[in-house]
Amino acid sequence: MKIQAAVARTVHGPLTLEGLELEEPRADEILVRVVATGVCHTDIVVRDGMLPTPMPVVLGHEGAGVVEKVGASVTKVAPGDHVVMTYNSCGGCPSCEEHAPSYCHEFFPRNFFATREDGTTALSKEGEVIQSNFFGQSSFATHALCHERNIVKVTDAVSLDLLGPLACGVQTGAGAVINALQVKAGRSIAIFGTGSVGLSAVMAAHAMGATTIIAVDMNDERLAFAEEVGATHSLNPSNGDVTAAIMEITGYGVDYALDTTGLTPVIRGAVLSLAPRGCCGVLGASAPGSEIVLDEVHFMSGGRRLIGIVEGESNPDSFIPQLIDLYQQGKFPFDKMVRFYPFEQINEAIADSESGVTIKPVVRM
Structure with a gap:
């Protein structure tokens, strides 16, 4: 045809x-x-x-x-x-x-x-x-x-x-929060990058009942939008050390972090912002061969975890209808x-x- x-x-x-x-x-x-x-x-x-x-x-x-x-x-x-x-x-x-x-x-x-x-x-x-x-x-x-x-x-x-x-994009961000990280109600999360994937993660964290949702980006307009759709705090790295600011907000770090940028220095900072037993997910792609450098003592001694995430670890047959249901309920x-x-x-x-x-x-x- x-x-x-x-x-x-x-x-x-x-x-x-x-x-x-x-x-x-x-x-x-x-x-x-x-x-x-x-x-x-x-x-x-x-x-x-x-x-x-x-x-x-x-x-x-x-x-x-x-x-x-x-x-x-x-x-x-x-x-x-x-x-x-x-x-x-x-x-x-x-x-x-x-x-x-x-x-x-x-x-x-x-x-x-x-x-x-x-x-x-x-x-x-x-x-x-x-x-x-x-x-x-x-x-x-x-x-x-x-x-x-x-x-x-x-x-x-x-x-x-x-x-x-x-x-793809919305499923990736929301699925990272709901399926991969399995963010629980009452917990804290920092989301690095507020494009459509990161903002989908913000909405999903809010829908799951996270009580501290920190959006991080260089774009103040995107940060303002993040607060409209569920972020409780927003941080612009140009205004100071993000890890220090997250520690000040939480007292000990976040339970979850999510990087959507693929930038290895940002990933390092995301891991440094984790509380003991916290988990950081990485879904942004960088250039082949890029290496993530971590503080090994900080990473190991706190039982922290770093995981890669593709397509939000979603089974689309069930997850896409789930997102539609959340949307119809006004939660997403x-x-x-x-x-x-x-x-x-x-x-x-x-x-x-x-x-x-x-x-x-x-x-x-």
């Missing part, structure tokens, strides 16, 4: 809206009419050539839409279902078998290689191969093919336009981060995300 898609053709270059041909779904594939797609930092990183995803490629991995057609072996969804498309996984490795798909042993090729498992692509333009299947979807398009492993049926009581960000107002753009303005949406003008851009098809 003929579709419209935003194609990344050159490193750092603008995406170009083009007419493409999309193959019919295979037996294990699902055709989704995309309603809206979130713009994520990962899309920008790939556009800028920082990961080995081949070009030309259709990116987009926070798609929400309506099922139009299913392959012969598909039983999970049916035409007409409202769905969110999230990250892909294999379903057969030890992690997937233990319901931990974010640590799928094939996570990288299934999400970043932009081909089917057999190396083929579903997109083309007058015979030219266009890479598809980015995160099992390539949803910067009017239609996308995905799989049972990365599709989640959602309620039709909430606008589909809004739900795409739950697939992630919609306050969202700004909508028409598909034709996708490059403006990306630029506004990079500059910080918009916290979470969503493009409507």
Whole structure:
């Protein structure tokens, strides 16, 4: 079928809206009419050539839409279902078998290689191969093919336009708090970085009943927003030593810390801000080979922990509906981060995300 898609053709270059041909779904594939797609930092990183995803490629991995057609072996969804498309996984490795798909042993090729498992692509333009299947979807398009492993049926009581960000960025921040760190009511947490992922973590901590929620960022406007959605304190490192300020607020450090920046000096400071037996989660990615340097005596003697977190350690089939339930209850107002753009303005949406003008851009098809 003929579709419209935003194609990344050159490193750092603008995406170009083009007419493409999309193959019919295979037996294990699902055709989704995309309603809206979130713009994520990962899309920008790939556009800028920082990961080995081949070009030309259709990116987009926070798609929400309506099922139009299913392959012969598909039983999970049916035409007409409202769905969110999230990250892909294999379903057969030890992690997937233990319901931990974010640590799928094939996570990288299934999400970043932009081909089917057999190396083929579903997109083309007058015979030219266009890479598809980015995160099992390539949803910067009017239609996308995905799989049972990365599709989640959602309620039709909430606008589909809004739900795409739950697939990655929002799921990552909220899941880090709820699933990975398992923040308990009455506890304290410091969240380093208040982009859409960090702010999702702030909202989740508030929803879980954390009583001290400290947001850390260089952007005072983001810090003010963090306080609107649940932070009890905000700290700007330009105003002084953050670790000392956290100690002053808590008396002995925080129970949990979460780094969303991937900056190794920030991670060190996050660990130093932990109370004894505290845990710090790291979900921001840095350059390959980056090393985290810790104060070994401080780390060991307090029984502190440092863990890596991917996609919020979420099982999307259950966690995305959980976030929607929290939203409907008024406990998780992630919609306050969202700004909508028409598909034709996708490059403006990306630029506004990079500059910080918009916290979470969503493009409507």
